[in-house]
Amino acid sequence: MSTEPSTSADPHEVLGYLLKHATLKLTALTDAALGPLGIDSKDFGALRVLAHREPTSQLQVAQTLGIDRTTMVALLDVLERKGIVTRRPDPADRRRNVVELTEQGMRTYDAARVAYGKAESAFLAALSPNATSQFRRTLRTLLEN
Numbered sequence: 422m423s424t425e426p427s428t429s430a431d432p433h434e435v436l437g438y439l440l441k442h443a444t445l446k447l448t449a450l451t452d453a454a455l456g457p458l459g460i461d462s463k464d465f466g467a468l469r470v471l472a473h474r475e476p477t478s479q480l481q482v483a484q485t486l487g488i489d490r491t492t493m494v495a496l497l498d499v500l501e502r503k504g505i506v507t508r509r510p511d512p513a514d515r516r517r518n519v520v521e522l523t524e525q526g527m528r529t530y531d532a533a534r535v536a537y538g539k540a541e542s543a544f545l546a547a548l549s550p551n552a553t554s555q556f557r558r559t560l561r562t563l564l565e566n
Contacts, residue, residue, distance in 0.1 A: 447544045454540035458533050459503055465537055467496055468522065468530040471506065476521035478511065505529050 432438040451462040460468070470485045471477070483493035497520060500506040505526035511517040522530060545553045 447541070450540040450544050451537055454536040455533055458529055458536065460500075460505070460529065460533060462537070463496060464500060464505075465530075465533050467493075467500065468505070468526065468533060471520060471522045472527065472530045476519045478517050479508070479520055480517070482520060500526070 448462055451465070455461055455465055466486050467482060470482050474481075479493050479497060480490060482497075483490050486493070488496075497506055497508060501508060504523055506520055507523050508518045508520050511519045545556075548556060
């Protein structure tokens, strides 16, 4: 039996490990950057969707983000308490809540966009601009298939 370390035992050779730990690292960086604004990266995802749409339903935001309705409600509850979003019954369908950013929410989003961009740039700093573009394209391709 060999006492040589097996390269197959190295978790850095396993794609799932690499993706998970890259995500954890990026999330830690972005959460630290967004923390002073009173939000985290999950909140930023919702703000990003809301900032680029007309008022929309909670369900549409959840579907865009790929999260379940219960998680979306909890996330919006927190953002509403902070004065970042507002929810109101849809006049056309009172069973549906319409969600939109408040003015404070737009200011928070604008500041968060800058903070998130800086954190993301720090995460990708080891890659050249061409490698960063290719990395994004590769991830998009994997998610589309």
